[in-house]
Amino acid sequence: MxxxxxxxxxxxxxxxxxxxEANATRRQGPADWSLGPRDHSFEAEQEYWAKMxxxxxxxxxxxxxxxTWAREHGGRGGTPAQAMLFAEEQAAFDxxxxxxxxxxxxxxxxxxxxxxxxxxxxxxxxxxxGDEIWCQLFSEPEAGSDLAAVRTRAVVDGDDLVxxxxxxxxxxxxxxxxxxIVCRTNPDVPKHDGITFALVxxxxxxxxxxxxxxxxxxxxxxxxxxxxxxxxxxxxVNGLGRGWPVTTFVLxxxxxxxxxxxxxxxxxxxxxxxxxxxxxxxxxxVRERLGAGYVEERVLALLQDxxxxxxxxxxxxxxxxxxxxxxxxxxxHRKAELAxxxxxxxxxxxxxxxxMQGIWQDSLLARGAMTVGGGTVEVHRNGLGERALGLPKExxxxxxxxxxxxxxxx
Amino acid sequence: MPLSLPDFDLAPEQVEFRDTxxxxxEANAPxxxxxxxxxxxxxxxxxxxxxxxxxxxxxxxxxxxxxxGQGFGLMELGIALGECGRALAPIPLFSAAALAGRxxxxxxxxxxxxxxxxLAPLAAGQIAxxxxxxxxxxxDPARTRLEARPDGAVYRLTGEKQIVLDAPVAERFxxxxxxxxxxxxxxxxxxxxxxxxxxxAIEPAEAFDPTRPLATLRxxxxxxxxxGEPGADGSAIGRGLEEATxxxxxxxxxxxxxxxxxxxxxxxxxxxxxRPIGSFQAIKHKCADMLIDFEASRTAARAAIEAxxxxxPERSLLASVAKAQCGPAFVRMAIENMQIQGGxxxxxxxxxxxxxxxxxxxxxxxxxxxxxxxxxxxxxxAAEAGIGSKAKPGARAAGGAxxxx
Numbered sequence: 001m002x003x004x005x006x007x008x009x010x011x012x013x014x015x016x017x018x019x020x021e022a023n024a025t026r027r028q029g030p031a032d033w034s035l036g037p038r039d040h041s042f043e044a045e046q047e048y049w050a051k052m053x054x055x056x057x058x059x060x061x062x063x064x065x066x067x068t069w070a071r072e073h074g075g076r077g078g079t080p081a082q083a084m085l086f087a088e089e090q091a092a093f094d095x096x097x098x099x100x101x102x103x104x105x106x107x108x109x110x111x112x113x114x115x116x117x118x119x120x121x122x123x124x125x126x127x128x129x130g131d132e133i134w135c136q137l138f139s140e141p142e143a144g145s146d147l148a149a150v151r152t153r154a155v156v157d158g159d160d161l162v163x164x165x166x167x168x169x170x171x172x173x174x175x176x177x178x179x180x181i182v183c184r185t186n187p188d189v190p191k192h193d194g195i196t197f198a199l200v201x202x203x204x205x206x207x208x209x210x211x212x213x214x215x216x217x218x219x220x221x222x223x224x225x226x227x228x229x230x231x232x233x234x235x236x237v238n239g240l241g242r243g244w245p246v247t248t249f250v251l252x253x254x255x256x257x258x259x260x261x262x263x264x265x266x267x268x269x270x271x272x273x274x275x276x277x278x279x280x281x282x283x284x285x286v287r288e289r290l291g292a293g294y295v296e297e298r299v300l301a302l303l304q305d306x307x308x309x310x311x312x313x314x315x316x317x318x319x320x321x322x323x324x325x326x327x328x329x330x331x332x333h334r335k336a337e338l339a340x341x342x343x344x345x346x347x348x349x350x351x352x353x354x355x356m357q358g359i360w361q362d363s364l365l366a367r368g369a370m371t372v373g374g375g376t377v378e379v380h381r382n383g384l385g386e387r388a389l390g391l392p393k394e395x396x397x398x399x400x401x402x403x404x405x406x407x408x409x410x
Numbered sequence: 411m412p413l414s415l416p417d418f419d420l421a422p423e424q425v426e427f428r429d430t431x432x433x434x435x436e437a438n439a440p441x442x443x444x445x446x447x448x449x450x451x452x453x454x455x456x457x458x459x460x461x462x463x464x465x466x467x468x469x470x471x472x473x474x475x476x477x478x479g480q481g482f483g484l485m486e487l488g489i490a491l492g493e494c495g496r497a498l499a500p501i502p503l504f505s506a507a508a509l510a511g512r513x514x515x516x517x518x519x520x521x522x523x524x525x526x527x528x529l530a531p532l533a534a535g536q537i538a539x540x541x542x543x544x545x546x547x548x549x550d551p552a553r554t555r556l557e558a559r560p561d562g563a564v565y566r567l568t569g570e571k572q573i574v575l576d577a578p579v580a581e582r583f584x585x586x587x588x589x590x591x592x593x594x595x596x597x598x599x600x601x602x603x604x605x606x607x608x609x610x611a612i613e614p615a616e617a618f619d620p621t622r623p624l625a626t627l628r629x630x631x632x633x634x635x636x637x638g639e640p641g642a643d644g645s646a647i648g649r650g651l652e653e654a655t656x657x658x659x660x661x662x663x664x665x666x667x668x669x670x671x672x673x674x675x676x677x678x679x680x681x682x683x684x685r686p687i688g689s690f691q692a693i694k695h696k697c698a699d700m701l702i703d704f705e706a707s708r709t710a711a712r713a714a715i716e717a718x719x720x721x722x723p724e725r726s727l728l729a730s731v732a733k734a735q736c737g738p739a740f741v742r743m744a745i746e747n748m749q750i751q752g753g754x755x756x757x758x759x760x761x762x763x764x765x766x767x768x769x770x771x772x773x774x775x776x777x778x779x780x781x782x783x784x785x786x787x788x789x790x791x792a793a794e795a796g797i798g799s800k801a802k803p804g805a806r807a808a809g810g811a812x813x814x815x
Contacts, residue, residue: 273794291783295734318416385694392689
């Protein structure tokens with residue numbers, strides 16, 4: 001069962017709710033702006049981003065933008081438990097900071113841990129305020145699950161780093177003012193030793209962003225090309241060639257960014273109610289599948305609640321984050337399959353023609369966002385085997401040789 | 411180093427209790443003992459049962475102190491059963507403490523009756539079990555046909571019960587029966603029967619899981635004592651069975667943990683192609699999936715136990731969620747454990763098959779996953795109908811978090 005709030009938690013929750021009531025409106029339904037751009041047009045996207053920025057700014061002014069960060073960095077000096085309580089309250093309101101907030105959560109803690117005082121002073125508050133939007137420049141055509149194989153070259157030229165190469169799957173690069181990039185400064189040493197983590201201005205000549213269209217039809221990620229792009233050495237984080245620890249720190253935070261908020265009638269209970277209304281619930285096969293879908297959804301909620309209790313109690317969670325990641329990704333897809341199956345032949349429709357305005361068809365097409373994005377479920381299973389169960393790693397051929405001597409595909 | 415999984419949010423005294431029991435079963439119930447008992451006629455490790463009862467008081471864990479029990483809750487009983495299930499210990503702890511113990515307790519609570527007559531002997535170590543299923547149909551006591559006819563101070567039972575757990579070793583049967591002319595959930599009662607009673611035939615049956623002996627009971631006008639008030643509503647029996655189902659899940663969590671450990675230990679130790687087989691993704695991913703099944707199952711079982719203890723309105727729903735989750739998960743895990751162990755996992759000598767037999771039987775006892783899926787769907791539909799009459803659909807859609815409760 002859900003753990004009850006302590007008096008301190010209840011007080012904090014009340015304070016958060018009062019602020020939210022004064023600064024936002026409650027969720028109404030499918031027309032809520034926070035559910036995403038109303039269509040795939042550029043104008044709709046711009047409008048959506050303007051609203052997200054405005055909300056980020058408002059949260060910053062209210063002191064709610066980064067609850068766990070120290071006050072000197074623009075945070076609230078609070079606990080992870082308080083951050084979760086705020087997020088729970090915020091979920092009832094028609095607001096989102098979307099990827100703005102997600103990017104802050106990735107690079108911000110890395111700057112606090114590894115950055116120079118000057119870097120923190122220059123970047124943290126503008127990022128929190130939503131004045132500067134960030135993107136993560138990690139994956140490359142030749143460096144996916146094997147991120148340490150990045151080939152984007154960066155060479156020192158005077159006081160600058162000069163960057164040439166290509167990134168891919170870069171979420172929101174088209175909206176970003178700054179990016180944090182993983183690049184190769186030394187190909188003559190083993191792969192993990194030649195990597196540098198730097199902050200780079202995205203609004204400069206030589207940075208070219210080309211949108212990629214997902215199979216679902218949206219354009220949230222991009223290819224990004226760098227041609228003689230410069231960034232000061234002062235914006236290198238943790239020193240030249242010492243970028244890998246920073247990178248893995250960010251990846252750990254990416255794994256922690258679990259916890260999905262669902263909007264609209266997407267619970268299995270809603271599917272049950274619809275099946276009752278349509279008469280299909282009389283069919284034992286329908287009931288069996290609905291019950292199985294509910295069990296999976298409920299078990300996921302119970303797993304999330306276990307994580308929640310640990311955060312509230314200030315304990316290290318006793319369930320590995322990758323368990324939740326894999327379970328969320330795979331059960332989410334099965335739920336979409338169930339919902340589309342319940343639609344019967346009408347499930348072949350899509351968009352406004354389909355039942356439920358096509359949310360389940362969209363969900364079927366968004367599968368990769370969960371099973372590939374944030375680390376493939378296969379990489380997470382490797383992590384479970386090695387980290388949680390202590391199984392040996394695969395033999396590797398890339399650890400001790402200079403990067404330039406390694407074999408690449410293609 | 412053998413695999414050690416993190417504790418699941420247990421209080422320090424619960425961890426200590428579990429560790430004590432694990433050491434106890436490792437010392438007193440090694441697998442050789444389970445096999446010896448399983449292949450013997452007796453089907454019971456009497457000294458082990460007496461130790462578990464006398465030294466540790468496991469049977470009476472959830473029985474009130476006034477009846478000679480320890481007065482703990484279902485959580486502690488669940489921990490004890492988990493360790494018993496981990497060891498496949500050849501003692502009828504589930505039958506006595508969970509199956510008989512919970513149903514008797516709930517019936518006494520609902521309809522009066524003297525706890526000292528029925529619970530106190532259990533706490534003192536009497537081997538009791540519950541006879542309730544009559545066929546392979548849905549696991550629902552409302553389907554009971556066996557009749558209890560009043561005859562002076564006693565009742566006379568006539569009919570048949572199948573797959574009665576630990577019946578060959580039982581010292582007392584509690585039998586679910588109905589009053590003549592009643593039907594469905596009405597008219598059900600619980601009756602105590604002496605195994606030596608005239609007219610009772612106990613026919614041991616071969617069990618797919620030989621670590622848990624089974625028998626068919628045939629009743630021909632057998633004298634029986636009523637427990638509580640016969641003919642009262644069967645909901646108390648249903649409530650006790652529901653708790654037993656949740657405790658049955660808790661017992662298998664121990665077995666699941668054991669097969670996960672066994673698979674990982676083997677994957678680390680066994681070398682082929684010059685490397686541990688656990689370094690191959692084909693094996694590593696099986697182990698990862700076992701871990702996901704294990705975490706999902708122990709989380710579901712734990713939630714169901716907590717809901718039963720707190721008398722949460724969702725306890726029946728969560729009991730079905732737990733059974734539907736744990737049953738297929740243990741089967742998958744037991745199969746992967748055998749598969750990872752290759753040829754030896756297929757032998758009589760290695761223990762992998764014993765857990766597979768346990769898992770497969772567990773999946774079918776107390777309602778298959780399909781049965782519980784159906785129950786879950788019906789409960790959710792009823793809950794939604796309740797919400798629908800009170801709130802507008804829009805409000806329901808917006809209140810997603812509340813509906814997760």
